[in-house]
Amino acid sequence: MSIFVRAFAWLLAAAVTFATLGPPGLRPHSDLGQDGEHALAFILVGLAFGLAYKQRRLAMSAVAVVLIGLLELMQFWAPGRHARLEDFLVDAGTACIGFALAAAADWVMTRFRTGSALTG
Numbered sequence: 704m705s706i707f708v709r710a711f712a713w714l715l716a717a718a719v720t721f722a723t724l725g726p727p728g729l730r731p732h733s734d735l736g737q738d739g740e741h742a743l744a745f746i747l748v749g750l751a752f753g754l755a756y757k758q759r760r761l762a763m764s765a766v767a768v769v770l771i772g773l774l775e776l777m778q779f780w781a782p783g784r785h786a787r788l789e790d791f792l793v794d795a796g797t798a799c800i801g802f803a804l805a806a807a808a809d810w811v812m813t814r815f816r817t818g819s820a821l822t823g
Contacts, residue, residue, distance in 0.1 A: 712751035742797040749801020764802040768795045
């Protein structure tokens with residue numbers, strides 16, 4: 704199962720990278736606005752990587768923040784794109800929220816399993 708979660712996390716990261724650095728016309732748009740789109744994309748990335756790499760979640764979240772910063776800086780060289788501090792803050796913050804949600808989900812599932820084992 705973890706191989707599928709890891710594959711999904713990396714495919715999601717590749718899609719977000721393409722949307723960030725690719726031609727603006729090929730980027731998906733929604734009614735959420737730019738910040739909302741960024742928040743949704745990166746909360747999903749954080750959640751996916753948080754579930755995929757449970758034992759290294761803290762290290763992965765730190766690496767994610769660094770890579771999100773690099774991704775934002777790479778936009779200086781991508782035609783039609785722009786790097787903004789606000790985008791970095793939204794992206795890194797929501798990715799960390801995704802990692803925290805993954806940790807909370809693990810905690811709940813562990814408590815649920817422990818409680819089921821005691822009552823069953």
